[in-house]
Amino acid sequence: MSAIDPGMEALLETFVYESNTMLEQLDEILLDSERAQNISHENIDSIFRIMHTVKGSAAMMGFSAISSLGHAVEDVFFIVRETPDKLTKVFSDLFDLVFQSSDFLKREVERVTSPNYEEGDPSALVERLHHLAAVMKGQSPLEETASSAAAKSAAAGSDMANADELHKIRVFFEDDSQMENMRAFMLLTQLANCCDILESVPAHPESDSSLCADIIKNGFLIMCRPLDSLSDVIKIIENSLNIKSYEIIHDEEASFQAAESADASEGKGETSEAKTSAAAAGASGKTAAAGSKQSLISVNQAKLDMLMDLVGEIVTAESMVASNPDLKGLKLDNFTKSVRELRKLTDELQDVVMSIRMVPLTGTFQKMNRIVRDMTKKLDKKVELVTFGGETEVDKTINDTIADPFMHMIRNAIDHAIESPEERLALGKPEAGTITLNARNAGGEILIDVADDGRGLDTEKILIKARNNGLLTKPESEYTDKEIFQMIMLPGFSTNAEVTEYSGRGVGMDVVRKNIEKVGGSISIHSVKKEGTTFTIKIPLTLAIVDGMNISVGDTVFTLPITSIKQSFNITDPSQVLHNTDGTEMILLRGECYPIIRLHDHFNISTERTQVMEGIMIQVESGNSIACLFADELLGEYQVVVKPFPTFFNKYNLKGHGLSGCSILGDGSISLILDVGNLMNLS
Numbered sequence: 001m002s003a004i005d006p007g008m009e010a011l012l013e014t015f016v017y018e019s020n021t022m023l024e025q026l027d028e029i030l031l032d033s034e035r036a037q038n039i040s041h042e043n044i045d046s047i048f049r050i051m052h053t054v055k056g057s058a059a060m061m062g063f064s065a066i067s068s069l070g071h072a073v074e075d076v077f078f079i080v081r082e083t084p085d086k087l088t089k090v091f092s093d094l095f096d097l098v099f100q101s102s103d104f105l106k107r108e109v110e111r112v113t114s115p116n117y118e119e120g121d122p123s124a125l126v127e128r129l130h131h132l133a134a135v136m137k138g139q140s141p142l143e144e145t146a147s148s149a150a151a152k153s154a155a156a157g158s159d160m161a162n163a164d165e166l167h168k169i170r171v172f173f174e175d176d177s178q179m180e181n182m183r184a185f186m187l188l189t190q191l192a193n194c195c196d197i198l199e200s201v202p203a204h205p206e207s208d209s210s211l212c213a214d215i216i217k218n219g220f221l222i223m224c225r226p227l228d229s230l231s232d233v234i235k236i237i238e239n240s241l242n243i244k245s246y247e248i249i250h251d252e253e254a255s256f257q258a259a260e261s262a263d264a265s266e267g268k269g270e271t272s273e274a275k276t277s278a279a280a281a282g283a284s285g286k287t288a289a290a291g292s293k294q295s296l297i298s299v300n301q302a303k304l305d306m307l308m309d310l311v312g313e314i315v316t317a318e319s320m321v322a323s324n325p326d327l328k329g330l331k332l333d334n335f336t337k338s339v340r341e342l343r344k345l346t347d348e349l350q351d352v353v354m355s356i357r358m359v360p361l362t363g364t365f366q367k368m369n370r371i372v373r374d375m376t377k378k379l380d381k382k383v384e385l386v387t388f389g390g391e392t393e394v395d396k397t398i399n400d401t402i403a404d405p406f407m408h409m410i411r412n413a414i415d416h417a418i419e420s421p422e423e424r425l426a427l428g429k430p431e432a433g434t435i436t437l438n439a440r441n442a443g444g445e446i447l448i449d450v451a452d453d454g455r456g457l458d459t460e461k462i463l464i465k466a467r468n469n470g471l472l473t474k475p476e477s478e479y480t481d482k483e484i485f486q487m488i489m490l491p492g493f494s495t496n497a498e499v500t501e502y503s504g505r506g507v508g509m510d511v512v513r514k515n516i517e518k519v520g521g522s523i524s525i526h527s528v529k530k531e532g533t534t535f536t537i538k539i540p541l542t543l544a545i546v547d548g549m550n551i552s553v554g555d556t557v558f559t560l561p562i563t564s565i566k567q568s569f570n571i572t573d574p575s576q577v578l579h580n581t582d583g584t585e586m587i588l589l590r591g592e593c594y595p596i597i598r599l600h601d602h603f604n605i606s607t608e609r610t611q612v613m614e615g616i617m618i619q620v621e622s623g624n625s626i627a628c629l630f631a632d633e634l635l636g637e638y639q640v641v642v643k644p645f646p647t648f649f650n651k652y653n654l655k656g657h658g659l660s661g662c663s664i665l666g667d668g669s670i671s672l673i674l675d676v677g678n679l680m681n682l683s
């Protein structure tokens with residue numbers, strides 16, 4: 001087990017977050033470069049900086065497995081950076097190996113927070129990286145390692161020798177910010193992505209906590225050569241935490257900076273210390289952005305969850321106050337005015353908290369590139385992933401939940417739907433198949449299409465499989481294409497003749513449906529044989545608080561999400577209701593027939609309003625399905641806080657019976673939240 005230094009425990013969360021971010025950047029660079037069959041000097045430098053930072057951070061935290069593998073990848077890209085022509089003969093092998101290393105690093109970073117974390121063994125990957133480096137250098141791994149270290153040392157010396165070409169910036173941290181050496185190191189980590197050369201005084205602040213006193217007294221000196229412009233560096237400094245002030249040092253001050261570095265390393269710091277103190281004193285008068293604060297911060301998701309729960313409780317409490325039965329019949333103008341103001345502020349608070357939890361789908365979409373890359377290589381297919389609407393934002397919890405369904409759907413599409421290059425050419429299609437991810441806002445919901453231009457779903461093949469598995473509930477001729485397509489969502493359903501590593505279109509699709517429904521979503525399918533298939537996923541913007549319409553059925557109150565309601569109306573002409581031979585009812589509206597779901601029958605609730613003219617009809621939709629719910633009356637529109645059912649109710653499959661959760665009403669009673677999609681499936 002890799003024991004974490006107690007002093008580093010507070011930094012673990014930051015290490016995990018920043019490492020994951022950089023490894024995702026690494027995958028994006030590798031994917032783009034592999035597609036282009038070329039890697040630019042800029043991307044080579046970026047990979048080198050990423051691995052250097054991951055290696056250094058892991059070493060600081062005491063994670064030797066991550067550090068050693070990061071060091072090995074860094075060594076290879078040092079060779080690539082110095083002699084890019086060496087890359088040609090190992091291009092494919094290098095990318096495969098670095099992808100494998102990235103996977104290992106991501107697994108390790110994910111596991112380091114476990115109290116029983118045992119380090120993985122990267123020795124096989126490290127050995128292969130050393131061998132690859134030897135091939136590129138034409139030397140044995142041992143000789144290469146020695147020469148590489150010497151070359152790095154020489155390069156570092158060269159960088160410092162050309163220090164007069166670098167920009168110098170002195171940074172002062174806020175008083176009592178503590179752990180100044182680590183704050184300095186984190187600042188360097190942020191700057192690494194926008195600088196070609198990056199040095200500092202002290203040189204390695206993370207290595208010695210005693211440097212805090214020097215950084216407090218003299219400031220932290222950064223010497224850098226930006227990739228683009230100095231303004232990029234300044235922007236990062238201004239937006240960093242705990243920065244009190246900074247000062248751009250001009251050329252005339254450069255000479256004593258180099259002397260300061262040399263004196264500090266030789267223990268001759270007295271004279272340079274005095275000079276540095278003078279510079280620090282001047283900094284307060286020359287501050288470029290004194291007191292600048294960061295505009296973006298990272299917050300633990302658990303805190304956001306707690307905040308959202310508190311807002312939910314506030315919404316419930318506000319409703320209880322406004323609906324207090326003790327106030328009925330009283331004329332309280334001032335109280336009513338105050339309640340309206342409270343409702344306004346509560347709504348604003350809720351909107352702000354919800355916006356904090358929203359994240360773009362871009363990250364999830366980009367992760368799918370890796371799935372496509374790995375599967376196309378293993379299955380010898382050509383597939384291009386195209387994405388639209390990645391900037392669309394959803395709740396963080398929903399974003400995390402839908403990643404697995406996307407992975408299942410894309411894996412199944414490549415394995416089962418996309419034809420081989422030869423087959424596609426014979427059909428007159430482009431050699432490379434296309435999978436499209438397209439996200440867009442639709443009212444209070446998000447619609448995401450996962451489409452492919454492959455074989456399409458074969459309805460005859462699906463029906464044969466369903467018949468063999470005893471899944472048919474009516475004559476085959478009565479099934480519509482839409483109903484047949486939905487069969488692939490049944491557990492274990494597959495149209496593949498044999499199970500492969502990735503299996504068929506249906507394996508895992510029941511998991512996809514359950515995961516989508518878990519976050520209040522639904523999935524519909526459209527397919528044309530030989531042209532392709534489109535899965536449309538509809539998910540809510542957020543899970544915690546929804547706008548709902550309360551309806552009554554007998555003494556029971558239900559809540560319908562407003563986004564599911566198309567219209568509500570009373571029936572004045574009984575002839576609008578049609579009766580099928582199987583006992584079900586339909587209603588005729590503007591020339592279209594829709595099924596009627598009587599809620600009192602479905603939930604076995606006693607009510608006096610059993611005639612269609614006595615109650616209210618509510619037309620609802622889910623995906624491409626539309627139906628009409630029959631209830632006693634509408635009680636009004638409310639914001640409700642969604643609460644999950646207690647775990648001991650799980651055995652009753654309430655979700656499958658058309659209930660998605662519950663909520664506490666203003667009078668303290670319970671309202672059951674209806675799941676429109678499942679209600680329609682049961683009708």
